[in-house]
Amino acid sequence: MRDDNAARMNLRLLLRPLAFIAVLLLLWEIGIRRQSSHLLPGPWGTVEGIVDLVRHGLLLKYIVASLFRVTWGFTLAAALAIPLGLAVGWYRRAEMALNPILQILRPISPLAWIPIAILWFGVGDLAAIFLIFVGCFFPLMLTAINAVRSIPAVYVNAGRNFGLGTPSLVYRVLYPAVVPNLIVGLRITLGIAWLVVVAAEMIAVSSGLGFLIVDARNAGNRYDLVVAGMLIIGVIGLLLDLGMQSLEKVKSFRWGYSED
Amino acid sequence: MNGFSQPGRVERVFWPILATALLLALWCYSVRWSGTRVFPSPVEVERGLAELLRHHVLWGDIVDSLRRVAYGYGAAVAIGVPLGLTLGWYPAANQVVNPVMQILRPISPIAWIPVAIIFFGVGDDAAVFLIFLGSFFPIVVAAINGVSSVPAVYRHAGRNFGLTPPQLLAKVLFPAALPQILVGLRIALGIAWLVVVAAEMIAVDSGLGYLVIDSRNSGKRYDLVVAAILLIGVIGLVLDVLFRRLEKLRSVRWGFRFES
Missing domain, CATH: 1.20.5 (Single alpha-helices involved in coiled-coils or other helix-helix interfaces)
Known part of the structure; x- marks a missing residue:
């Protein structure tokens, strides 16, 4: 019953x-x-648009192109920003020195870098990857700095009293204390990366989901493809977020302080 | 010399200035070393900024950008906060609406540009609509989370004192959820500032984003590009600082701790 x-x-x-x-x-x-006016498609028209894209083999190609750029830009930013941020957060003076510069660079929309990206890297994949990198780097670095700063001094002092040297202090106290914060930051940043890649593709390259939207509109007002592209962007963004969320659960269980 | 010693007051000023000076010197030197004619040195950027100020175009662009953010963000706050409070209050309604929001949320506001242009034409309204979309979803999600994380004790206590649901919402739930809502509002303001620049690069012909793209397209004035980018950063920082002030003020006034 x-x-x-x-x-x-x-x-x-x-x-x-x-x-x-x-x-x-x-x-x-x-x-x-x-x-x-019959410009915008209904739900059925959108489904037909998606089918059309699949039939021409464009959908998979564009999704792969967008994900490729996000993967590289995001991974590079994480690989550089997190160690740098942790180091800067550890040394108070370094943090004081760099803080004003970071605070000014952070709120600059990554898209405002487009002219510079094109100047340095030309129109192409590298420019888009650079934009994603810039968009992710500053939020990640600030997250890492704050994560180190928010470790209670008790933990560090206790570790010292137990006679831990710097390497084992970093590995056994710093690292586990910082990981939950970092994963939250990574999740937010991945959302930003997904937002930036679409915009970058609308301006700086000629493949990917952002390009699909702009191209479908400019070449013959195919608004069914525009809306189809938007829906696909939404669904993939949701999947990325869910993936990061599941990472949050696994890792915080494994590494968080509460488990020790 | 680790993260937990207190540096003196002189150092507080000395280190940031040193770091900024080093960065500027590095920039200046690498421009000279690479022999580039296109990318500006700090001195040229400063001259570009002075030129913009002298021609009085700068204030117009800044005011245009800020006006769009004010309208779009204001509308998102006015609709998003009440909606989020309601959805958080009725979990059943939230379950119904949630899947739709989860799909719409990760769609980059930039991807709406073609649709925005159909609805509103090229102009202010389209940009305001994009900013509204970009800040609406984070605000709603923050308000929902804020309400649903209010301890049940508060709610029961309010009910025992005979508060009607509207009173309960206004006097108990809203103040209790406020800190979390404010964090959401601040993040949304950052996103709004990011979106306005992107929208101005594509959909309208005034504002700081337009200044960036226009300086590049009409004669490769990269000194103006970099000047505009730095200005975007400074204004974004000012917005963030102002909001933090507000946060402190309000939480003192409305937070639970200080209510008699």
């Missing part, structure tokens, strides 16, 4: 959001039917 109830509850939990989505899609279709 109880199982039956639980199953019914689950079904209800699943059905309501689906019903809501169905209502939204219906409203969308009705809205499109009522307007006269």
